[in-house]
Amino acid sequence: MSGVRAVARFGDALASGADLVSAAERAATEAVRSLDGPADLVFFSVCGPDTEEVVLAGERVMGMVPGAVSIGCTSSGVIGGGRGVEGQGAVSVWAARLPEVTMTPFRLDVVPEGDHLAVIGMHEPSPEDRAALLLADPYRFPAQSFVERSTDALGGLPIVGGLADGMGGERSVRLFFEGEVIDAGAIGLLLGGSGVVGTMVSQGCRPIGPAMAITGAEGNLITDLAGVPAYERLESLVNALPEEEQELAAAGGLHIGIAMDEYADRHERGDFLIRSVAGADPEDGSITIGDMVEVGQTVRFQVRDRDTADTDLLERLDVFGEDSGGRISGALLFSCNGRGASMFDSADHDVRAVRRALGIDAVTGFFAAGEVGPVAGRNHVHSYTACLLAFGD
Secondary structure (H helix, E strand, C coil): CCCCCCCCCEEEEEEECCCHHHHHHHHHHHHHHCCCCCCCEEEEEEECCCHHHHHHHHHHHHHHCCCCEEEEEECCEEEECCEEEECCCEEEEEEECCCCCEEEEEEEEEEEECCEEEEECCCCCCCCEEEEEEEECCCCCCHHHHHHHHHHHCCCCCEEEEECCCCCHHHHCCEEECCEEECCCEEEEEEECCCEEEEEEECCCEECCCCEEEEEEECCEEEEECCEEHHHHHHHHHHCCCHHHHHHHHHHHEEEEEECCCCCCCCCCCCEEEEEEEEEECCCCEEEECCCCCCCCEEEEEECCHHHHHHHHHHHHHHHHHHCCCCEEEEEEEEECCCHHHHHCCCCHHHHHHHHHHCCCEEEEEEECCEEEEECCEEEEECCCEEEEEEEC
16 A cells, blocks of 8 residues: 655755855755645745855745745844754745735835835735735834834734844845845735634733833833832832842843733733833933833833743743644744843744644744734734744645
8 A cells, every 4th residue: 555645835944054055055955845846935034144145045045946935034043944043154944835825025115205204015905814924124124113003004914024134233134035135125925815824922021010000101201100200110119029030120121011901900911012121210210111102001010031931932822723723834933032042041942832832843934133923913013022923724
């Protein structure tokens, strides 16, 4: 009795080495090898110290899959093949057969319009579109403002992706799109059809202290919380923490959560959009955070550490897997470049957690300079998160 060949819709690979073009060839070959036909979509990321060689590697990947939609970017670290590689030459490639998915490529540019800048190139989503994939140059594209406005502009369509980076900083960032190399703006795909399963965001924080109403604010400055100077509230809260958590807060692990539902009876972990506490001024009693806030909003201080981030990711993956009904077969992963080995002692942590929790192999992405994903139905740019875009049958 002859054996039956398993049908594979997704494949991924990661290759490293001093010769990036050779690594690109090996990764692309391995990623498409297991597919049951030509790839429809190829996603990839390239990391390396020499920008010229990084570009050549990206061009090589695109040249090897002429019939597929190809999209990728540079990064400071790549994810694929069940592992992560940071700060050294490597290429990750993800290939997919997606007969039940529609793909509408778009390229975004910024142009002057009166006294402000306007983003052009976005397509209006169709009723069948389920999500959008976005890769952006954070140095030459207003990713924060575009993403914050996208929920309303795109009819609630969730966006997942990441901000590109490079080992050489601003000048080394490149986007790869449909055979072209782009050095500014943003690129992406509108994705529709039943093969798009959904999105997930793990912010990796846990709340400390009570939820409080903002009673004084200006821009990203909070002056009063629950009728008391914000610095005074923060100081008393930190002083009441166990010594270990005080040290965590002092070392940069302190954040603030902005409640996404003001009318909820309780505000617990997962109910907040997490933002950094960027500064605190004991003289005027204010604290500065990484987002704009208004009087009347509810906030709650948060801490983030390795254990909390690990627990949050695993819990969210379990729920995501259950909600998907076991349909997930492949995924794209965008992890903050502040996670990886600097948070977990291993660059492999997030990709291994995703593969294990969802029971899949083809998980590829990169360590981003900012991650894009929806929280409570609205798109945001995040930091220190892991964002996922999942596909399936």
